[in-house]
Amino acid sequence: MAEELTAALVDFRKEEVIEAVKSRAERGESPVQILAECRRGMTIVGERFQTGEYFLAELMLSGEIFKGAMAILEPYLAKTNPSKPLGKVVLATLKGDIHDLGKDIVAIMLKAQGFEVYNLGVDVSPNIVIDKVKETTPDFVGFSALITTAFDSMKQTAIMLQEAGLREQFKLMVGGGVTTPAVKEYVGADFQTTDATEGVAYCIEVMKGDQR
Ligand code: B12
Known part of the structure; x- marks a missing residue:
């Protein structure tokens, strides 16, 4: 079947x-x-x-x-939806990459677990991420990449978030079919996965205080 x-x-x-x-x-x-x-x-x-x-x-x-x-x-x-959000997540596919199917699955699954999700879409420039982080003070920022050339966009955006003094406020996740633990190191992220379920589990664990 x-x-x-x-x-x-x-x-x-x-x-x-x-x-x-x-x-x-x-x-x-x-x-x-x-x-x-x-x-x-x-x-x-x-x-x-x-x-x-x-x-x-x-x-x-x-x-x-x-x-x-x-x-x-x-x-x-998207079955469960508690009234009080479990945490806030900003998601984006960054500059140069227009793949969004995986990112949108993560968004749906996070919402289902009670997270408030700000899905910024595809081909997103660093300034848009920075503005959203300032506006929403998320617990997590997640970048999705399906083409290897987007790794530089992820690193660049992470650097700019650092320079704006925002990087310590949230956990940074990278995901998408082409990402690996080496990409996590390259970008300076806290977590990497190619599985939406694992990403959601990580967010829940962090919010429970297991990984802070
Ligand atoms: C569908 C598809 C497209 C569609 C995208 C439609 C859309 N709306 O997204 C279209 C036709 C637009 C497309 C275009 C291109 N594509 Co394309 N595409 C694919 C394909 C077949 C499937 C991708 C996909 O959606 N997978 C299904 C999803 C569900 O999987 P996923 O994204 O990995 O997501 C899961 C996890 O990774 C995780 N996840 C994802 N993001 C995140 C984020 C976080 C924070 C977390 C926690 C988890 C998480 O959750 C999901 C569920 O578990 C792949 C092949 C492949 N092996 O993936 C090629 C592929 C990604 N494409 C490729 C290429 C080369 C291109 C083009 C350059 C082709 C061209 N010549 O124009 C363009 C790129 C344009 C651009 N600038 O981005 C290459 C990339 C190669 C590389 N190493 O860089 C691939 C790998 C194909 C190949 N084998 O050559 N593509």
Whole structure:
């Protein structure tokens, strides 16, 4: 079953993907698991793009199908919503990078856990991040990157946050398919992951005081 959903996405069988996601979510299957199967499909699409089997049009198509799946899963992911926010998070994909599917999943999952999320979008310049941090005094700032050239944007933004005297006020997270522990070191972040669930767990632990 898992392979079927992944394969349907890789072959761009949109209706099949949407139908499978819908019926499995309605049957009570874990939305996180369903999302993971879709993401596996995106990884395979990426590999085929890299080897020249797929082109940009196929990347775009996969993105659209993934967005459709996300829209169905969002209400299942966003079940809890306590009245008092657990903490505040600013999220952004930085200058030069327009991938947003992963970042938006993190936003949905954080909101579901009761965090207040300021999602700044894609291709975001450092000054916009700095202004939002000043305005909202978040507990976390999260950068999402899917292309390696965005690492410099992440580092540059982190430096500018430091220079503005803001860096000590929050934990800095980096995430996205191309990030690694080495990227965390390069950027000077506190946490790195390629898994939204781990990112949310980290935020909850920090707010509980386990990692401050
Ligand atoms: C879909 C896609 C696109 C779509 C994006 C649509 C959109 N709205 O996002 C479009 C068509 C626009 C696109 C464009 C390009 N793409 Co593209 N794309 C992809 C693809 C296939 C899937 C990415 C994706 O959404 N994955 C699914 C999500 C859910 O996974 P994720 O982002 O990793 O997120 C998860 C975690 O990492 C985590 N997470 C993510 N962010 C964060 C942040 C925080 C704080 C935390 C805690 C967690 C977290 O949570 C998520 C859920 O667990 C990848 C292939 C791949 N292997 O990823 C290539 C890929 C990323 N693209 C690539 C390239 C090269 C490009 C282009 C340059 C192509 C071109 N020639 O124009 C352009 C870039 C334009 C730009 N300036 O950004 C390369 C990057 C290579 C590299 N090493 O830099 C990849 C890897 C493909 C490849 N193998 O070559 N792309």
